[in-house]
Amino acid sequence: MDADKVFKALGDPTRRRLLDLLCEQNGQTLGQLCDHLDMARQSATQHLDLLEAANLVSTVKRGREKLHFINPVPLHEVYERWVRKFERQRLSLLHDLKQELEGEDQ
Amino acid sequence: MDADKVFKALGDPTRRRLLDLLCEQNGQTLGQLCDHLDMARQSATQHLDLLEAANLVSTVKRGREKLHFINPVPLHEVYERWVRKFERQRLSLLHDLKQELEGEDQ
DNA sequence: TTGACATGCAGGTATTTACCTGCATATTAT
DNA sequence: ATAATATGCAGGTAAATACCTGCATGTCAA
Numbered sequence: 001m002d003a004d005k006v007f008k009a010l011g012d013p014t015r016r017r018l019l020d021l022l023c024e025q026n027g028q029t030l031g032q033l034c035d036h037l038d039m040a041r042q043s044a045t046q047h048l049d050l051l052e053a054a055n056l057v058s059t060v061k062r063g064r065e066k067l068h069f070i071n072p073v074p075l076h077e078v079y080e081r082w083v084r085k086f087e088r089q090r091l092s093l094l095h096d097l098k099q100e101l102e103g104e105d106q
Numbered sequence: 107m108d109a110d111k112v113f114k115a116l117g118d119p120t121r122r123r124l125l126d127l128l129c130e131q132n133g134q135t136l137g138q139l140c141d142h143l144d145m146a147r148q149s150a151t152q153h154l155d156l157l158e159a160a161n162l163v164s165t166v167k168r169g170r171e172k173l174h175f176i177n178p179v180p181l182h183e184v185y186e187r188w189v190r191k192f193e194r195q196r197l198s199l200l201h202d203l204k205q206e207l208e209g210e211d212q
Numbered sequence: 213t214t215g216a217c218a219t220g221c222a223g224g225t226a227t228t229t230a231c232c233t234g235c236a237t238a239t240t241a242t
Numbered sequence: 243a244t245a246a247t248a249t250g251c252a253g254g255t256a257a258a259t260a261c262c263t264g265c266a267t268g269t270c271a272a
Contacts, residue, residue, distance in 0.1 A: 004119055011117025012260085013110055016188075023192060031218065043261055045220080064218045064269040072192040079193070082122075083185045086129060086178040118230085137248065149231055151250080170239040170248045 002054065003081070006074045009054035014039070015047045019056065022070040029065045108160065109187070112180045115160035120145070121153045125162065128176040135171045 009015055014037065021036055022028060030048070034041045048068060051057040055074050060067045115121055120143065127142055128134060136154070140147045154174060157163040161180050166173045 003122075007113075007117045007122065011113045014260085016109075016113065019192070023195065029218080039260090040262060041219080042221090042263085046260075061219095066219065070192065070195075072195070075189050075192050079185055079189045083181050083189070086125070086176065086181050087185070120230085135248080145230090146232060147249080148233085148251090152230075167249095172249065 001074050001077045003078070005050075005054040006056065006078055009050050009056055010078075012047065012050075014044075015051055018044070018047060018051060018068075019070060022057065022068055026069055027060075027067045029067060031065075033068065107180050107183045109184070111156075111160040112162065112184055115156050115162055116184075118153065118156075120150075121157055124150070124153060124157060124174075125176060128163065128174055132175055133173045135173060137171075139174065 017037070018033060021033055030041065030045065033048070034044050037044050048057060048059075052059060056071055058069045058071050060069070123143065124139060127139055136147065136151065139154070140150050143150050154163060154165075158165060162177055164175045164177050166175070
């Protein structure tokens with residue numbers, strides 16, 4: 001997984017919206033997805049290309065259509081390698097901050 | 107939580123590195139953090155400001171120093187509102203794609 | 213076959229972003 | 243008090259980004 005590509009891809013609201021749309025209904029065509037976005041088809045294509053480069057979306061050509069599917073694996077890896085690390089220390093980190101603040105008051 | 111600020115903040119490798127550094131040792135000063143980065147102090151400040159705006163980092167002034175603390179809450183919320191949604195559908199989404207690919211071959 | 217439809221490809225532009233330098237301010241230590 | 247230290251603030255620039263328009267290609271249906 002290219003963590004940077006995944007995070008960069010998730011860093012744009014349009015692309016998160018595209019993932020949301022695919023989560024509602026997987027396997028949509030470019031045209032279907034564009035109907036929900038307020039931008040030119042070509043712009044949406046560029047966003048989808050980034051999602052595909054980040055391996056967050058896979059595509060299948062069917063005739064003249066292009067179907068888009070969510071790939072949840074990178075999101076899972078983001079969680080495993082990134083969020084859980086902080087999650088594990090969550091309580092202890094809050095404890096650090098609390099101690100620091102209390103130390104200031106004394 | 108401002109999801110956009112959080113995702114944008116996570117979308118830069120320098121800022122992820124800063125979070126990593128704070129995860130290793132919480133409560134570091136700006137100077138300490140800069141020692142690990144290959145850029146001007148002022149640039150690091152701008153990154154830290156974004157992390158603070160996204161509520162991923164909290165700061166405490168102690169004399170002339172500024173201490174930085176990780177706030178894991180937004181990361182947890184990102185996971186809850188974002189990753190888990192896809193996680194739940196993980197297997198079924200992969201199933202959709204598999205079916206589509208198999209359909210093409212027939 | 214031909215017209216309609218879905219997508220691909222090639223630039224062009226305005227905004228955002230990630231850096232920088234230079235100088236100011238505030239705190240600590242001698 | 244003064245020098246060293248830690249950070250704040252104000253621009254300036256080059257690259258990345260998110261849009262766009264115009265045209266080309268490939269597929270389906272009448």
